[in-house]
Amino acid sequence: MPTAPPRMATAAVYEAPNTPFVLKQFPLRPVRRDEVLVRVSMSTICRSDIHSYEGRRPNPCPGILGHEIIGVIAAIGEDIERDMRGEPLKIGDRITWSEYFFEGQCYYREVHDMPQKCQGLRKYGHDLAAEDPHFLGGFAEYCYILPGTWILKLPPDLSDEEATPLNCGVATMAAVTEAAAISLGDNVVIQGLGLLGLYGAAMAKARGARCVIGLDAVPSRLKVASNFGVDHAIDISCGGAQSVVTQIRTLCPPDGADTVIEVCGIPEVIRQGLQMLRVGGRYVLAGLVNPDANVTIDANMLVKRWITMCGVHNYHPRHLIQALDFVMANRGRFPFKEIVDAKFALKDLDAAFKKAAERTVLRAAIVP
């Protein structure tokens, strides 16, 4: 049982793009009947945190970044009795929760079952630190969980390193894998072998893919890829785009890959990805999260070859459950724990961001 939350707690405040984080204290207030307060166990730095920090994407400041978070319940409102799967919740439980929250009715949720696209949706790590309840981001000692968040209890034998990326990277890949509609025996190509790509490879294998081909240019990523289900890791910096397409078509007889998944964030790769697919193949785009990802494609190829392209962004609450269940069922098969390969104290957040931005670590964790 954790001790009662203190009166004040510390956060690493993002004051402006490209300036050092500043440790500050803010008051903790009692939870309302439909809120939870957690003591943060671990937060990991997502690529979008880096985009915010580097000013390539607007984020309110001063604020508290971080949305890949897990924590232990320190206080729980009287209306919150169970998690999204019906498990009872109490003080001391370690939990994950959706990176976004939304209250009320919205057309996209009610009609199209896309709560992740509700108008007025809010995300953790995207608020002003000065406003109540101050703590709504991962890089802090505490975090409030507001109404309209989906909460999921974590099993005790799951490590923090495996649990922390669940609510962003892993759940997104569960959504991507669903959209990829992988059949038993499919050949799957993954463009980009960061956290998303490595989890994507493991999920493709876990769905019965026969052959998973991973593409990247970072040697350290190519090296670990085989541990995560990648059968062929191809260095795209060798030999030119056309050579990569040719290699893949050779590896996927008789006529190319069934599915290509883009999680590298580079629009130019789309043209090559299309050329890797068989007639009737499927292309899922998920890494192109920044505006103006312009690319020129030959629409005739889509027509003649019955290609389907679809985009995926964020995830449905069911994917958070799938992410957890996937990791629990496959943690003996794939060393997910190793993806979080560096830990930092809250006071060392600048150093952590530096390493993450340089890609010298796969996923940097903060243990506040």
Next chain:
Amino acid sequence: MPTAPPRMATAAVYEAPNTPFVLKQFPLRPVRRDEVLVRVSMSTICRSDIHSYEGRRPNPCPGILGHEIIGVIAAIGEDIERDMRGEPLKIGDRITWSEYFFEGQCYYREVHDMPQKCQGLRKYGHDLAAEDPHFLGGFAEYCYILPGTWILKLPPDLSDEEATPLNCGVATMAAVTEAAAISLGDNVVIQGLGLLGLYGAAMAKARGARCVIGLDAVPSRLKVASNFGVDHAIDISCGGAQSVVTQIRTLCPPDGADTVIEVCGIPEVIRQGLQMLRVGGRYVLAGLVNPDANVTIDANMLVKRWITMCGVHNYHPRHLIQALDFVMANRGRFPFKEIVDAKFALKDLDAAFKKAAERTVLRAAIVP
């Protein structure tokens, strides 16, 4: 009962691009056990015939163009007893048949149920007239139906004008409509109101679309559109692309169209089409059948808005049945007969092509 086929018959031979068709006689031989010979009742000029004739697309010459054909069985091989739906076939029956044929096993057919994409597939209207059996195109008095073709018997009360486009335009639109995955109450936009677009509008209505919006710049097409299920026919030559997008978003509350269908063959419209869609919307491309239909799109928009784009080309045999059933069930509701709005004798094929190319007729028919 038709009379026995003569020894010789006439075809309008395509000798070279942009030169007049030449009437020639070729011998008719007895059908083999797995062949059918039909006396052509009517052929219509498809846009791809015009592309071939104008030399924008390779086609063997001298040859016989035309693949939208119906005819009456003049001779039937002993192995052909029934049509693809199990109906008995005999001399004198009026039939339609798939525009393509393929014999033997092929990966795309056996594994992916895409017989329309078999390697080595042949199409009617795409052979040398000099080679046996000479008659494999629509602009001739007779046509052989070779093994690997899907044959479908026509009901007596269907007019030739309604029946002839079934095996190309209408069946293709059945494939497009399936790919469009229209739900009851959907808002559907159709880019292009030629034969494909008009049938597409009628099919969208027949699938329960609430509102069908048709886009074109040809006044005569916009004028007839409402007869074929188009609720709002918008002239895209008025007001600019952005204005069209705005109009459509207003007509499709709360956040845009569920589905957009492209059947106009102009790559540039894709950017606008994407902007008309709601989050989670679906874009079917079917008109971009010529190579290098390059278009620049913002892939981030696909990602952020969960858009699906898919291409459709030709059709599955089931769509030929669907095309016929659709026309039979809806011919009282939509005046399909009027789409074939000009008839010509075989000797007047040049004049027919001229009018079709100019778009002064919707669909020109040859009655040989």
Next chain:
Amino acid sequence: MPTAPPRMATAAVYEAPNTPFVLKQFPLRPVRRDEVLVRVSMSTICRSDIHSYEGRRPNPCPGILGHEIIGVIAAIGEDIERDMRGEPLKIGDRITWSEYFFEGQCYYREVHDMPQKCQGLRKYGHDLAAEDPHFLGGFAEYCYILPGTWILKLPPDLSDEEATPLNCGVATMAAVTEAAAISLGDNVVIQGLGLLGLYGAAMAKARGARCVIGLDAVPSRLKVASNFGVDHAIDISCGGAQSVVTQIRTLCPPDGADTVIEVCGIPEVIRQGLQMLRVGGRYVLAGLVNPDANVTIDANMLVKRWITMCGVHNYHPRHLIQALDFVMANRGRFPFKEIVDAKFALKDLDAAFKKAAERTVLRAAIVP
């Protein structure tokens, strides 16, 4: 603009099974911030109201029955600004709303998108009249709409007779039609031609069914069936079950119906329904809403013929929108207004129930 609601209003109270309804007055209180109060325009008697009234199904008493209701907003809480499609709501608007409501998170809603199966779901027409807010059923002058209800604004040109059954019978048939997965050109059999069956026939047609066959034993229903899209109305009381199966197999060449829909509530028809289907066919059960609908089937037939059977009960909120859009788009084609073929004042509710129970009217309406 309606006048302000009075202090007291009248309801026809269901005091015990099989006893006359009693007119009583209850107080109207101001709406809370997340509630709406409507002046009831019309309520219709659903078969389940009759089951409750006749004591074959538990319902709290004394209570107010009736859940197929429409009404005009008399008072609206400050938090309710828009309907489920984003349309603004205000006093004086005529609306329909989901027959059920649910607040909070529930596994079936959050994970499986089945809000209609949330644990703790409540339905209109199923509460004690004595408890606040008293008015939660259709057979009364007013009705409160509580939080967690989906509200949908009605277009002005829709008649009350067309609008009232939307939120139960018609929306349920939208769910059934979706589950039936009707393709263009399908042959569809509907077992039972009450309100559900007639709307089901019209929807099957509106989805592109080639041939709709309706089965019933009530002459008046068989007589009107053709107005609602039924191509062949078969009297099952003539000729025995096997004869009906044979007729249907003859009407659906080459090997039976693609889809059978059960909306008659008689378990025995399932065996015949199975025999009507082609290999790979689909059977949707929706009328068997009473417990212990036991039926003996030959599971080997399901296996050998790849049959799919699925049950549908209530509906998803999207189906309420689909129901409205379907009726709006097809009210010129099918005379939905005639299905509500008798109107009664609130004080004549006993007479209305009597006629509905006897099936001498298709759908009895109360205009309180």
Next chain:
Amino acid sequence: MPTAPPRMATAAVYEAPNTPFVLKQFPLRPVRRDEVLVRVSMSTICRSDIHSYEGRRPNPCPGILGHEIIGVIAAIGEDIERDMRGEPLKIGDRITWSEYFFEGQCYYREVHDMPQKCQGLRKYGHDLAAEDPHFLGGFAEYCYILPGTWILKLPPDLSDEEATPLNCGVATMAAVTEAAAISLGDNVVIQGLGLLGLYGAAMAKARGARCVIGLDAVPSRLKVASNFGVDHAIDISCGGAQSVVTQIRTLCPPDGADTVIEVCGIPEVIRQGLQMLRVGGRYVLAGLVNPDANVTIDANMLVKRWITMCGVHNYHPRHLIQALDFVMANRGRFPFKEIVDAKFALKDLDAAFKKAAERTVLRAAIVP
């Protein structure tokens, strides 16, 4: 390279139900242009062979039983150049092939992509031995492969024990697994742990099932189940049907299994299977291959709980490829080789059938 086929070869002839097999010689003739002749490497005894042998199912006699077969190409017709995936074929290649064959067009293949349900379909192991080409079953030295069969080349490192069941049991389970529509994280129950059930468990795991529960009453099967992906093997002979249902509902929080798969062939288990499912769950029946598998179900439960039941019988050609790819990708994870746990010479076929019928072996193999 194998030696040329001899003039005569030996088969174990099934002369009548329940009488000993008789070794006989028949002539081998040259292959026709569209045929293949294989030297049988191994055949396994399927449960349906036992049903035929014991006279519970009609099979022509005298005949050659056996349809789970692999062999090495001894002679190949000039028209057969490639396997169904496009791989070149030549004398000496070890192959598997579909247990059924069909030539020509058939409604179920052309329209519904169900070649396994073509009218006039023939199966290996179901012909008279006296008629040309004599060798069309597995329990013989040679076997002809006739036109309309799907052939698939086997990789060299796959053992005969892993390869032989591919074309019946394993491919059927690929079809079942597809019909089961397993999502990442699903809870799956399998009724029956014979060869079908064990492969089904492994496939469910390979599709990402979180928890697989296997039910049987044979101790030896329950014992090996955990090697094939079964997380909980439950002995249904202990504690009664209701206790089993209760156990499963406890193991699958919050409300039961997502999918139940029946491969035990006992109609009575269906009632229990239905009770194990969550709302919206899916039940695939595949073991009930004998006529009159009558079972009484409560159709109201299907309705109220939105249950889907579907039957699967035989398989699509794509499932043969999936079966091979699945075994190749997962043979290090699951000991498929051990399922074929007894080998016999052709002359000992009686002994092999005896052990298989007694269930003292899992799968008996003949090495002729």
